[in-house]
Amino acid sequence: MKKVLMMIQESCPYCRQALRMMDELKAERPEFKAVEVKIVDENREKAFADSLDYWYVPTYFVDGVKVHEGVPTVDKVRKVYKRALDL
Template sequence: MKTITAFYLNGCPYCRNARAAIQELIEENPVYGTVPVEWYEETEHPDVVKGHSYYYVPSMFIGTERFYEAQPGQSYDEIKGHVKAVLDQAIR
């Protein structure tokens, strides 16, 4: 199982939706709760952000490979689908 590194900003509605989606996905499938997800507020952890290429948050990586980067206007269901895909990738 791989660790997911996720970057967010305080007050970001897409970030809030990504976190809510993870909780909902864990309720639907408890195996997702075993995936380690390390959340970093990007302005508080510039040292961790370095080496990760993204523009929008939330952004989710496994290693330095980006598997999800939110896009303006995404619905909760779209975000949840992308988050699920990242969790599935981490479980492989």
């Protein structure tokens, strides 16, 4: 299984929306529960955030590769899980 990193900002409404979508997808697809997502607030981990190539949050990286950046949709978040599981 591939590693997933999610960059967020605590105050970001789209980040909260993406987190809700993740919960909904895990309820819908039990296999998604096996995917560990490391969630990092860019304001708390500034040096780490600055080392990554992205402009908007939420941003998802799967095994170090950026796979989504910006406004989330359920389909885009689902694709993150599928990519992590090689589905």
